[in-house]
Amino acid sequence: MTTSSRKIIGVSGSDRSGKDTVAEMLMDNGYFGYSFGDAVRDHARNRHANHPNPISVVNLTETSNWLRSEHGADVILKEALKAYDQAIASGEDYKGVVLYSVRAPIEVDFILEQGGELVWVEATDEVRLKRRLANIRPGEATVTMDEMLTNEALQQDPQPGIPEEVQMNLKYVKAHATKVIENNGNDLAAFEKKVKQTLDL
Numbered sequence: 001m002t003t004s005s006r007k008i009i010g011v012s013g014s015d016r017s018g019k020d021t022v023a024e025m026l027m028d029n030g031y032f033g034y035s036f037g038d039a040v041r042d043h044a045r046n047r048h049a050n051h052p053n054p055i056s057v058v059n060l061t062e063t064s065n066w067l068r069s070e071h072g073a074d075v076i077l078k079e080a081l082k083a084y085d086q087a088i089a090s091g092e093d094y095k096g097v098v099l100y101s102v103r104a105p106i107e108v109d110f111i112l113e114q115g116g117e118l119v120w121v122e123a124t125d126e127v128r129l130k131r132r133l134a135n136i137r138p139g140e141a142t143v144t145m146d147e148m149l150t151n152e153a154l155q156q157d158p159q160p161g162i163p164e165e166v167q168m169n170l171k172y173v174k175a176h177a178t179k180v181i182e183n184n185g186n187d188l189a190a191f192e193k194k195v196k197q198t199l200d201l
Contacts, residue, residue, distance in 0.1 A: 007096030008116030009199070010107065012173045014152060015057070016131040017123040018183035022195050023100035029201050030095040032087055034080035037101030040064050045139060055139040057151035061168065064103070068166035073106045103155060103168040108176050119199070120177035125149065127184050 009026060013019040020035070027033040041055045044063040048054040067075050077099075084097050102108060102118070111118055123131075129145055136142065143151070156171050158164040181198050183191050195201065 006094065008111050008114050009096065009098045010102040010111040010116060010118040011098060011100040011121065012102040012118070012170070012177070013121035014123070014128060014170065015148075016128040016135070017121040018181075018191065019100055019119075019121045021183075021188075021191065022119060022121055022181065022199075023098050025192060025195055025201060026098040026199070031098045032084050032092075032094040032096070033098045033100065034083055035101050036076050036080065036099065036103060036107070039076050039079060040067070040101075041139075043067060053139060053141045055137065056141065057148075057154065061151075061154045064168055065162055065166055068104070069163065073104065073165045074110070076104075077107050077110060102173055103170065105169050105172045106165070108173050112176065112178075117179060117199075118173070118177045120174050120180045121183055122180055123183045 009031065011019045011023050011026075023033050023035070037060075040060055040063055044059050045054050047063050047066070048059045051059060053059065064076075072078075080097075080099055084094075087094070099107065099111065102111070108118060125145065125148070129143075129148055132148070133142060152170075155168040158167045158169055179198055181195060183194075185191060
């Protein structure tokens with residue numbers, strides 16, 4: 001797998017940390033963007049179509065583990081690179097590629113082996129819950145703090161009974177981040193300024 005000589009930036013963080021905002025800023029600056037989270041949500045909506053909350057963290061985790069078990073640990077990464085290669089082949093031009101909602105060690109290792117950056121966006125649990133409750137996605141349900149943290153624990157460490165290489169591991173992702181951006185405020189302009197300074201945009 002390769003993106004030739006293009007710069008690769010991975011963006012990760014817990015739910016509602018602000019990682020999508022970082023990715024959108026990079027895309028506005030000429031990067032091709034691919035959301036691993038959106039890809040898994042699309043699969044989850046089909047796989048759990050009869051569930052009242054098809055894109056709950058539990059269902060997303062199950063879907064991600066199923067995809068990686070059935071099609072290889074790098075299946076979502078391959079989908080992302082295929083989409084990028086197709087865009088380049090069609091004549092589009094980009095400064096590089098931003099892969100966001102990075103969740104798996106194989107994705108981290110690929111980005112770093114290619115000489116890329118891995119950005120972790122950090123926000124407190126209290127701030128993230130407030131953002132989540134204010135911005136419910138279609139197919140999501142409201143949650144309490146305890147429910148949010150219990151569900152997110154499924155993505156923090158490999159779970160027993162499932163091959164480790166096919167699972168999400170946010171602790172691994174955070175530990176290998178090359179840059180960390182804090183996002184606990186409500187001032188979007190201030191956060192965007194911080195992102196621009198951190199990433200030299």
